Amino acid sequence: KAGVTQTPRxxxxxxxxxxxxxxxxxxxxxxxxxxxxxxxxxxQFLFEYFSETQRNKGNFPGRxxxxxxxxxxxxxxxxxxxxxxxxxxxxASSLNEGAGQPQHFGDGTxxxxx
Amino acid sequence: AQSVTQLGSHxxxxxxxxxxxxxxxxxxxxxxxxxxxxxxNQGLQLLLKYTTGxxxxxxxxxxxAEFKKSETSFHLTKPSAHMSDxxxxxxxxxxxxxxxKIIFGSGTxxxxxP
Numbered sequence: 462k463a464g465v466t467q468t469p470r471x472x473x474x475x476x477x478x479x480x481x482x483x484x485x486x487x488x489x490x491x492x493x494x495x496x497x498x499x500x501x502x503x504x505q506f507l508f509e510y511f512s513e514t515q516r517n518k519g520n521f522p523g524r525x526x527x528x529x530x531x532x533x534x535x536x537x538x539x540x541x542x543x544x545x546x547x548x549x550x551x552x553a554s555s556l557n558e559g560a561g562q563p564q565h566f567g568d569g570t571x572x573x574x575x
Numbered sequence: 576a577q578s579v580t581q582l583g584s585h586x587x588x589x590x591x592x593x594x595x596x597x598x599x600x601x602x603x604x605x606x607x608x609x610x611x612x613x614x615x616n617q618g619l620q621l622l623l624k625y626t627t628g629x630x631x632x633x634x635x636x637x638x639x640a641e642f643k644k645s646e647t648s649f650h651l652t653k654p655s656a657h658m659s660d661x662x663x664x665x666x667x668x669x670x671x672x673x674x675x676k677i678i679f680g681s682g683t684x685x686x687x688x689p
Contacts, residue, residue: 494676
């Protein structure tokens with residue numbers, strides 16, 4: 462069974478640009494969550510999608526957005542990139558929504574802002 | 576609000592020695608607790624989780640953790656460290672009603688001395 466796939470693995474952008482990251486969950490998984498990981502702030506929850514609806518959102522500015530498609534694949538978008546957006550962005554999928562569900566993580570997209 | 580505190584950002588043990596990684600949580604409702612491991616340039620992998628029931632939880636790779644409500648702790652242990660255990664370990668908490676939102680600790684980097 463294929464794991465969570467995130468594309469691209471590495472990305473370099475400049476300030477002011479926008480970026481779209483993609484996440485394909487494990488087949489059959491309907492919930493997708495996104496996290497930002499930085500050395501200073503650690504792992505921070507961005508948002509969670511289930512059945513194409515955003516179920517939960519972390520404390521990030523509106524520049525960070527996401528969506529989920531009918532096949533459960535998800536994308537997150539960051540507009541007007543800032544230097545502080547440099548991070549590893551992790552996607553996790555779970556079978557259903559719910560706090561007790563184990564999450565399966567992808568290897569992440571490493572975003573560097575110049 | 577929930578929070579997780581991992582005591583010690585870096586722990587070093589000798590190969591064959593006991594591994595003990597400490598985690599304390601704060602939650603106003605009965606928590607769900609998790610330990611994840613992250614190897615370099617990879618995503619997170621679930622080691623074990625506690626939701627309800629038996630307070631001693633066994634996970635993969637010989638790790639186990641004990642939920643102690645009176646101490647609000649969920650420490651991770653392994654009787655005998657192996658070189659392949661060197662990685663970053665994250666304790667995490669969520670609770671019913673929080674959808675799949677997980678709050679992560681700041682992580683503990685485990686080094687194994689030959």
